[in-house]
Amino acid sequence: EQQGQQGQSQQPGQQPGGDGSGQAAAEQEALRRALGELMRRMGEMGMDLPRALGQAEMQMRDARDALREGDAGQAVGPQGQALDLMQQGGQAMLEQMRQMMAQQPGQQGGQGRQQTGQQGRDPLGRSTRNDGGFDSEGTELPGESDLGRARDVLEELYRRSGDRQRPPLELDYYDRLLDRF
Secondary structure, three states: OOOHHHHHOOOOOOOOHHHHHHHHHHHHHHHHHHHHHHHHHHOOOOOOHHHHHHHHHHHHHHHHOOOOOOOOHHHHHHHHHHHHOOOOHHHHHHHHHHHHOOOOOOOOOHOOOOOOOOOEEEEOEEOOOOOOOEEOOOOOOOHHHHHHHHHHHHEEEEEHHHOOOOOOHHHOOOOOOHOOO
């Protein structure tokens, strides 16, 4: 029983044996490098790097160094701080992307071009206001003849759906149309 307790006399925060700390340090370094690669790509895209991401990278270095020394307990603080900083950096990136998209109207959805004369129009050609709403310019209300035609079509649908001599597939179609109106 004493032999089992001898192996447990290590200091808090240290892992037994050296293998686990080396593996953890390597994994921490891989995460740090992935963050560095992300930051490099952001710079290539012309984005401003959030300060929080740079700070997160430094915290990840501290955690890696603590793990290399075999002191997992000392790595926990920097790892937690790195996570918090990466979350802050992610929020800053999202905000920056929102601002970039807001400055480039008409290029959303992969279209990437804005035709001359199309400013102030939505994809359906309707005029838009500055506040994002729609102008009523060019919008016509249905006339009496349009309403009468719609009423005639609706009455014909009711008549045909009531004719139980029709095939079931056709009746089902009429019922589905009427459900919409």
